[in-house]
Amino acid sequence: MNTPPSSPSPSPSPSGAEHPDRTPVRVGALVPLTRPGWTESGRHLLAGLELAVHEVNDGGGIGGRPLELVVRDTAADPGRAAAAVDELAGLGVAAVVGEYHSVVARAAAARADALGVPFLCSSAVLDALTEETTEWVARVAPAQSHGWRIYGDFLLGAGRHRIAVATQPSVYWATGTRLLRDHLAPHGGTVVELDAGALTPEALCDALVDHGATALLLLVGMPEPAVPLVRAVRADRRLPEILIGAPAGQPETAEWMAALGPDGAGIPFLRYLPEQLGPLGERVRARLRERIGEAPSFVAFEGWDTVTVLAEALRSHGTDRAAIAASWPYLAVEGTRGPIRFSRPSALTVWQWAWAPVQVADRDPAAPDRFRILHTG
Template identity: 75%
Template sequence: MTRMVTQVRPPQRDELDASVRIGALVPLTRPGWVEAGRHLLAGLELGVRDVNGAGGIGGAGGVGGRPLELVVRDTAADPQRAAEAVDELARLGVAAVAGEYHSVVARAVAARADALGVPFLCSSAVLDALTEEPTEQVARIAPAQSHGWRTYADFLVGAGHRHIAVVTQPSVYWASGTRILREHLAPRGGSVVELDAGALSPAAVCDALVDSRATALLLLVGHPEPAVPIVRSVRRDERLAALLIGAPAGQPEFAEWAALLGADGAAVPFLRYLPERLGPLGARVETALRERLSAAPSFVAFEGYDTIAVLAEALRTGEPWPRVAVEGTRGRIAFSRPPGTGVWQWAWPPVQVVDRDPTAPDRFRVLHTG
């Protein structure tokens, strides 16, 4: 049976004195990626502050509307914990659930939200198969993994790297990334060799790389373990001086990477979902996020802010996902159904391949755009 397109329900007359609750799911404790969760939450919170400062939902000029309220739950990268949080948030009567960074967690959230009929706007998880079946409940502003990782593969080919090694851990996300790379490189005469991070020590990874004909190693592993020890080992192996290290999942985006690796963490290309230049809204939000985080905001923080902008528009208008359109920090956001995705998708956010400048690791260099 085909479901009707879900609407994020606007405020009703008898509810005008109450806040509009949004469930926010973020990884705030390990084994979740805590720094990513902190940036995502900062963007969500700033978005709520700005909506409420502009009058809330249904108001104008700073008065008359219902304020937004975030109800935050820590997923800790645990799918079961996240699904239970969706149950709790549904009982609390949230208008929608938003957020999440880890793809395997977002899949669990999407499945539970769909089953309960609660709209879910995914902020940062990119796995193509976010749901088992097409759904009207779920939308996403992060790009699908296949879109971003194909852009990354184009960068590799353009830089002369067709024979790639990936050091990986068991995960549907890493397996999906490996498949995307292999399928995109094979028609161009490329190949992908898989190295098991669970079976190989960092030194053994180096030995395997020497034996392969790979010119680049991609880190499809967790951060900081085992990514940081692997990078250190490769950087110190003179046999691999010409090898490119890459991290398409974005590990080098965050300050912890630079703090742990220093110069060793520079010149490691990764995917970032920002335009080359921010517009007026993006520039204003960047300044506010920098103050809130006491650090340069990552693209994940902008995803959090844009999530609230979309939800606020959906709440104001009562329109279903495919009719919601809003100006975000990184461009105009609207939703469609690209082939291969079962959710309503912003197609597409801007995509960059960037790295940290070896001469100034706090500065990023744009290497490729897609």
Template identity: 70%
Template sequence: MNKPSLPTRQLSSGVSNVRIGALIPLTRPGWAEAGRHLLNGLELGVCEVNDAGGINGRPLELLVRDTAADPNRTVAAVDELDSLGVAALAGEYHSVAARAAALRADAIGLPFLCSSAVLNALTEQPTKWVARLAPMQSHGWQSYADFLFKAGHTRIAVAIEPSIYWAFGASILREYFASRGGSIIELDMRVCAPMALCDELIANDATALLLLVGHPEPALSIVKSVRRDQRLGGILIGAPAGQPEFAEWALQLGDDGTEIPFLRYLPDRLGSLGARIQAALIARLGEAPSFVAFEGYDTITVLAHVMRSNGTDRVRIAESWSSIAVEGTRGRISFSRATGNGVWQWACPPVQIVDRDPANPDSFRVLHAS
């Protein structure tokens, strides 16, 4: 797929565009709704950069490729975009695809600013080529575990599918609760049907069930089964990966989709830039933007800042991560190295735990912020 974002006004004539490759899940099995929000954030950023004169007079152009959350397809897209001369890569929501992109970008020397994937180990070894805006999975999921523990939950069941992302998330939870006398019970959804899962929750005296599974299925079927089992009226359903963030969740589940805490990466209150971009994203999307849309916009903000200051040479972009200090929609963005993380990491992205309000499933309640 090639969907260039054209400049909104004419810039300097006779100059070549600065190209950015965008990796986005737009079709299944990728989460297309998350991809749509990410794409709109990226495109809005490109439009605003071009309205402000582009990259030192050169139009910024976005070359979009659909990863469909497939690692092999992602690597092929990276190679194609490399051959088209992009200055850098941006985007991706799914950790398995982002990891594939990061490993390939590192191997060929192509800067990659990952917008939204949280898996700690995006690369095997430390690399100068890759930076990330989303928080590390260990940071967000430990906050989520702490939230559960303080709410009195120490016997946690997780409905899980095979994936390095889900497996690492489960290991974070297991380590946290084991150190505090709690336990994690893993229920493999390859062999456990949603109805049978309800029996397992009863048998194991679980007080909380976490959805470490894909959306829409089996996540929706699990929620429906648990909500309709009268034996499980007191159990907490949680979704640390953020499945309830998007409108499709509320549309499919209605009241059943409320009171399910999940992680999102927004501050308690948006500043003036964030509020302005929120309004612009609502106009583009026709609905409230998710945190993923803000991540997309911030990605372009960072890359434009780097290229205006240091040029479009790939090596110079990669060597600039440590010196970045730029205002984004959700706070001031700068990058550092973190233990257990081989990429340049936004030092302090905001983290919230929220749920959909049972009184109004289209609105959110902030339960915890850090």
């Protein structure tokens, strides 16, 4: 682990005096823009990052220097993300931001820690983002254990105690399954795992009937196999009352609705937004909508918040990598979803905003373009 110099309070080091030529402050951005990555989420994340960079530069940049985003497509590939961090470090970026997929962000965080490059993670939630405690990594998305326990509370409140999870091999899905099982068990809840790779959609429906499941959670990729699984369950007359859920957020995307139509509504998912946005959030939402051409997902807000937080670190503590990494616990930034400060909640190895607001929401079956908030935490 590469440890930055410790300091009780990093001292500011304005960059303008050191760079009279106003050379850009370069920041690396990791985003899934091609398959098998969730490209729509990647597009929204990038829109948020880019809008915030534009606004920072409109406000005078970093000590008079423009902020420049150097984007690399991770395509949901951990090896590709690690290589991108190596490349970006060689290009002299002050820090790296972004990433949506947890297993990809974990690989990026490991390389950033090893190389001594600050990494502000935007959207990935896996608790164990690094194996050991690091000063180099911070995160604005809530940890998986926080959000998925809130989802578990929603299931219990809805009277769903016999839970089946359709899952694929992944540390993210496996961790989610364990979190749900541990949270539900003290309340009489059970979780059975169904291998989405080994079972056809029809065979999976048979298993749901055999187990008497009252909810099916889709811990799988999108569009395959999530879309055919939803279609099969919706069409099965034996399962009219089963709740389909997707904690990871697939139903928020326009791609989901384009593939499933009305069948894609009424499927609860996690998203990280307050019940009502404040004036800043509303302003950013309007600008994001102009940029994206559709309603922004929570991932776009995460992107905007990420760059805004990093810009404050750069302005107040300078562009030196070690100074940025040492600044995390001293930052206080107004984000689109509330005031952002970093701490170290129990058992986490990175600096964490504890916590972004959490909702369980779904698309209203009566009007699928409208979202309903079902539970908050």
